[in-house]
Amino acid sequence: xxxxxxxxxxxxxxxxxxxxxxxxxxxxxxxxxxxxxxxxxxxxxxxxxxxxxxxxxxxxxxxxxxxxxxxxxxxxxxxxxxxxxxxxxxxxxxxxxxxxxxxxxxxxxxxxxxxxxxxxxxxxxxxxxxxxxxxxxxxxxxxxxxxxxxxxx
Numbered sequence: 001x002x003x004x005x006x007x008x009x010x011x012x013x014x015x016x017x018x019x020x021x022x023x024x025x026x027x028x029x030x031x032x033x034x035x036x037x038x039x040x041x042x043x044x045x046x047x048x049x050x051x052x053x054x055x056x057x058x059x060x061x062x063x064x065x066x067x068x069x070x071x072x073x074x075x076x077x078x079x080x081x082x083x084x085x086x087x088x089x090x091x092x093x094x095x096x097x098x099x100x101x102x103x104x105x106x107x108x109x110x111x112x113x114x115x116x117x118x119x120x121x122x123x124x125x126x127x128x129x130x131x132x133x134x135x136x137x138x139x140x141x142x143x144x145x146x147x148x149x150x151x152x153x
Contacts, residue, residue, distance in 0.1 A: 020147035043130040060093035103131035
């Protein structure tokens with residue numbers, strides 16, 4: 001899965017960015033959310049964006065608090081960890097969540113790697129998820145987020 005990336009350009013509904021997705025993944029919009037699905041439901045990416053005066057740290061802190069409370073209700077062993085990361089587009093906050101939950105019709109160990117980026121007054125959330133957190137899948141997430149480039153203001 002960590003093979004070559006296919007570059008997509010998104011200029012729609014406030015999105016102005018270009019980034020790579022693994023070969024075979026299919027992008028589409030569901031309302032204002034860009035969804036990118038891997039074949040067979042092995043992984044997914046959800047990208048959201050919006051204007052905000054909040055800092056990355058404040059956005060991520062609120063997200064971590066909310067997600068941790070929600071996930072702990074379904075899995076007492078759930079973990080949510082935030083770190084600062086350097087990616088191709090600059091500084092990001094990376095939130096890694098691990099928990100047991102529903103994935104494609106069954107209970108599985110799920111990993112989400114969520115990156116928060118800011119470009120001007122727009123904040124972007126890239127949520128990579130999988131129930132198959134192999135080194136290859138996680139490497140594809142890292143390659144994809146590292147390829148993000150913002151277009152214009």
